[in-house]
Amino acid sequence: MSKLSSLEIVSSGIICPLGGNTRMTIAAVNAGISAYGDVDIYGRTSTPYRMALVPNDAIPPLHDELLKLPLHHKQRRMLRLSEVALAEALAGLHANAPIPIFLAGPESLPNCPTTMTAKFINYLAVQTGANIDLTSSRIIAYGRSAGIYAVELAFRYLESTGANYAIIGGVDSYLDLKVLGYLNAQDRVMVEGANDAFIPGEGASFLLLSANEQNSPEKARIYKPGFAMEPGHMYSEEPYLGEALSAAFAVAIKNRNHNIQTIYSSHNGESINNKEFGVALTRNNSHLADNVNHQHPAENFGDLGAATASTLIALATASRHTSLVYCASDNGQRAALCVN
Structure with a gap:
């Protein structure tokens, strides 16, 4: 293996x-x-x-x-x-x-x-x-x-x-x-x-x-993801702490080990997204560029639901720098990965 x-x-x-x-x-x-x-x-x-x-x-x-x-x-x-x-x-x-x-x-x-x-x-x-x-x-x-x-x-x-x-x-x-x-x-x-x-x-x-392991300057690469579960999600009676996304960020960034220039997110305009994003930024600040760019294209094409993650990854391939892609589901799943 x-x-x-x-x-x-x-x-x-x-x-x-x-x-x-x-x-x-x-x-x-x-x-x-x-x-x-x-x-x-x-x-x-x-x-x-x-x-x-x-x-x-x-x-x-x-x-x-x-x-x-x-x-x-x-x-x-x-x-x-x-x-x-x-x-x-x-x-x-x-x-x-x-x-x-x-x-x-x-x-x-x-x-x-x-x-x-x-x-x-x-x-x-x-x-x-x-x-x-x-x-x-x-x-x-x-x-x-x-x-x-x-x-x-x-x-x-x-x-x-x-x-x-x-x-x-x-x-x-x-x-x-x-x-x-x-x-x-x-x-x-x-x-x-x-x-x-x-x-x-x-x-x-x-x-x-x-699975080609030879780096090609013409092709982007995707790195192993990080995952976490938010107990206080939208359909839970548990208190919403907004900490799971930070944990997913940390694992994803560790798997790439490179400063993040751009973040592509599933943020769709609902305020519930704001707290956990702020916590994730604060706790992972040392791995983020000073002028990190936050892209949330749901403001352009709407919330794509289950098509969100793969679409964001495809968008990130156009960047010349290391990007972090993250998504948050209504039922608590939080996931992130790096694209370079």
């Missing part, structure tokens, strides 16, 4: 409200473009939700074989989103062997049905025609942070098998009336006049990772 300290990011694919590929998304974020607006879905105060959605004509139709199945409408949309991003990421693959996918999916919310079933990756193989190793593939249903947990699974897979490639990614959509209704009842969905809410979004992103 060969231990790997980092993996090469061979290629990436993104579809989100800002654009249909990685290059377009990076350019739009750097330009400060926002993709959200009012939609024809109304909250309990008869005020339209403010969302960031991918145009329906930007994603392919559902495969004929999948149309025959009684799939939840959200699952159908996630399959269509995934096809675009996965095709872009797979363009960098020059091998014929089946490849596993470690996929981030939506986290469970109270009273909301699970919309990503265990067979989602099987359906994805049908939708895309990709040669997926279904036996080794896994779904991690932790929401925003799940993509970083997927990276950990990719490390384990590549170390234990000696394989050359693995794919990690994530897909999600808040275009789900049940989920929107639940979040709106908590005043979390952005509407006109809201002060502490977020912009629901949607998207998919994938990264092709390689």
Whole structure:
């Protein structure tokens, strides 16, 4: 068993409200473009939700074989989103062997049905025609942070098998009336006049990772993640201390052992994010550049849910310096890793 300290990011694919590929998304974020607006879905105060959605004509139709199945409408949309991003990421693959996918999916919310079933990756193989190793593939249903947990699974897979490639990614959509209704009842969905809410979004992103240990100046590398659990999370009765993110930062920074120039975060505008971010900055200050740059692109493309982590990692590959990517899930998972 060969231990790997980092993996090469061979290629990436993104579809989100800002654009249909990685290059377009990076350019739009750097330009400060926002993709959200009012939609024809109304909250309990008869005020339209403010969302960031991918145009329906930007994603392919559902495969004929999948149309025959009684799939939840959200699952159908996630399959269509995934096809675009996965095709872009797979363009960098020059091998014929089946490849596993470690996929981030939506986290469970109270009273909301699970919309990503265990067979989602099987359906994805049908939708895309990709040669997926279904036996080794896994779904991690932790929401925003799940993509970083997927990276950990990719490390384990590549170390234990000696394989050359693995794919990690994530897909999600808040275009789900049940989920929107639940979040709106908590005043979390952005509407006109809201002060502490977020912009629901949607998207998919994938990264092709390689066990190649030879550093290439043209390719970014990803380092082993750090994880922690926040006991006082959004759906817990425990007191919120905001300390878990700091622990995840510390492990991720140690695994890279380099000062951080830029932080890419899942911060979506809700105030609950502020305390733990401040604690994490204070406790890890010695490893951060004096003018560390905090990027929170949910202000551009909305909250991408389970597609957040892989999208942030893809954005970080455009930086010339060491970046820290972190994500926080509603159910308490905190995760971080470095990209260089």
